Amino acid sequence: MEKIIEENKQGTTLVLEQNSNNSKKLFIESYGCQMNFSDSEIVASILANEGYNTTQNLEEADLVLVNTCSIRDKAEQTVRKRLEKYNAVKKINPSMKVGVLGCMAERLKSQFLEEEKIVDMVVGPDAYKDLPNLLKEVGEGRDAINVILSKEETYGDIAPVRLNSNGVTAFVSITRGCDNMCTFCVVPFTRGRERSRDPQSIMQEIKELHEKGFKEVTLLGQNVDSYLWYGGGLKKDYVKATDMQKATAVDFANLLDMCATAYPKMRFRFSTSNPQDMHEEVLHIIAKHHNICKYIHLPVQSGSTRILHEMNRQHTREEYMALVDNIKRIIPDCSLSQDMITGFPTETEEDHKDTLSLMEYVRYDFGYMFAYSERPGTLAARKLEDDVPEAIKKRRLQEIVDLQQRIALEQTQRFVGQTVEVLIEKASKRSDEYWSGRNSHNTVVVFPKGTYKVGDFVNVQVTDCTSATLIGEAIGYSEMQH
Numbered sequence: 001m002e003k004i005i006e007e008n009k010q011g012t013t014l015v016l017e018q019n020s021n022n023s024k025k026l027f028i029e030s031y032g033c034q035m036n037f038s039d040s041e042i043v044a045s046i047l048a049n050e051g052y053n054t055t056q057n058l059e060e061a062d063l064v065l066v067n068t069c070s071i072r073d074k075a076e077q078t079v080r081k082r083l084e085k086y087n088a089v090k091k092i093n094p095s096m097k098v099g100v101l102g103c104m105a106e107r108l109k110s111q112f113l114e115e116e117k118i119v120d121m122v123v124g125p126d127a128y129k130d131l132p133n134l135l136k137e138v139g140e141g142r143d144a145i146n147v148i149l150s151k152e153e154t155y156g157d158i159a160p161v162r163l164n165s166n167g168v169t170a171f172v173s174i175t176r177g178c179d180n181m182c183t184f185c186v187v188p189f190t191r192g193r194e195r196s197r198d199p200q201s202i203m204q205e206i207k208e209l210h211e212k213g214f215k216e217v218t219l220l221g222q223n224v225d226s227y228l229w230y231g232g233g234l235k236k237d238y239v240k241a242t243d244m245q246k247a248t249a250v251d252f253a254n255l256l257d258m259c260a261t262a263y264p265k266m267r268f269r270f271s272t273s274n275p276q277d278m279h280e281e282v283l284h285i286i287a288k289h290h291n292i293c294k295y296i297h298l299p300v301q302s303g304s305t306r307i308l309h310e311m312n313r314q315h316t317r318e319e320y321m322a323l324v325d326n327i328k329r330i331i332p333d334c335s336l337s338q339d340m341i342t343g344f345p346t347e348t349e350e351d352h353k354d355t356l357s358l359m360e361y362v363r364y365d366f367g368y369m370f371a372y373s374e375r376p377g378t379l380a381a382r383k384l385e386d387d388v389p390e391a392i393k394k395r396r397l398q399e400i401v402d403l404q405q406r407i408a409l410e411q412t413q414r415f416v417g418q419t420v421e422v423l424i425e426k427a428s429k430r431s432d433e434y435w436s437g438r439n440s441h442n443t444v445v446v447f448p449k450g451t452y453k454v455g456d457f458v459n460v461q462v463t464d465c466t467s468a469t470l471i472g473e474a475i476g477y478s479e480m481q482h
């Protein structure tokens with residue numbers, strides 16, 4: 001829940017450049033958060049070396065993989081339906097092998113392989129390098145499983161193949177796993193303890209993207225703010241680091257500064273942030289660099305301190321509000337977005353009102369809002385009764401969504417009459433005559449194409465808006481272009 005799940009990307013099939021030496025066909029679908037889509041790129045890289053080209057035609061595939069998510073029940077139900085579809089095709093093509101990757105794999109390994117016998121292979125998020133061995137096992141007629149969670153694996157040495165890429169924006173993973181034991185979340189159990197990637201491998205990946213003409217990088221992690229490299233090892237073991245390791249450690253503020261300084265003509269974003277780990281130094285780095293976007297995704301989950309305590313969030317309502325005050329002081333006009341869960345166990349009408357009043361206080365530009373659904377394996381499922389009736393959850397969720405839409409429109413209207421810098425990403429969905437891109441604040445901007453092209457940084461005079469989109473006219477290239 002701590003991660004953004006973009007509904008329009010769910011079930012995307014991966015397509016890569018074809019290698020004429022590869023004879024086998026791989027069909028891979030991804031569900032869940034951006035980390036899963038990023039992991040699918042790593043899997044594609046590993047399997048390209050094993051002789052696989054990607055296909056979008058399920059019927060011709062030798063290997064079918066689905067990269068899964070355990071965050072919400074809806075995601076799991078969707079994946080189960082897809083597995084039924086794969087198995088129907090498998091009856092026609094018995095040599096086809098089916099594998100489940102990612103968070104569901106870790107959580108439902110025995111169910112998939114032994115009880116339901118619906119897959120040949122189950123591979124957890126830290127075991128993708130073991131795919132060649134697992135494929136050999138499957139090839140010899142045995143079920144294959146590796147869901148061991150690693151303390152070291154960051155895939156820093158694998159250059160991901162960019163899938164469905166627009167050649168302009170890319171995601172670069174900087175951490176894996178999570179140490180925050182939020183009671184509603186399965187991530188610590190499915191992705192393991194938090195570890196950070198060597199900054200040199202991150203900078204090398206960004207260098208390669210820069211050389212290929214990419215213009216924007218999003219640094220990605222379950223919790224980017226707690227990035228900490230001190231020569232390797234888990235974040236929690238930093239207390240045992242030597243004085244030399246501590247003196248040369250790189251934290252998130254350092255890493256962000258390194259990226260923005262080394263590539264002043266590239267734009268940088270990051271996701272996801274955890275309030276208790278967002279230190280003031282990071283805010284000063286964002287304020288210092290024009291090419292770090294003035295947008296922070298800052299999940300809160302609830303506006304009630306009592307519910308935050310039940311969720312095992314490491315902050316109170318007041319601490320979160322103080323952080324927001326700090327952000328607005330150091331980065332005036334910074335855009336913020338939220339994750340919100342309504343109907344968490346024991347939530348009262350008073351708690352719900354606290355959430356609504358927090359939203360009024362912060363004035364989020366965007367939001368990702370969900371009704372609580374109990375996830376097996378989480379602390380909440382073990383210890384708390386899901387006691388808020390479904391009808392009340394739905395009503396509260398609707399009130400949160402309605403409020404967010406009203407505030408979002410007011411927030412977007414502030415740009416009308418202003419000139420904003422936009423990176424052109426693609427043609428607009430509504431009209432082929434218009435370009436679509438985002439400004440520094442992560443708001444979508446559409447404007448007539450003119451002579452501009454994808455990958456250009458342009459200044460756009462905003463003339464109108466909807467609650468989520470700015471409409472305007474390009475008035476020339478921005479400084480980032482030159």
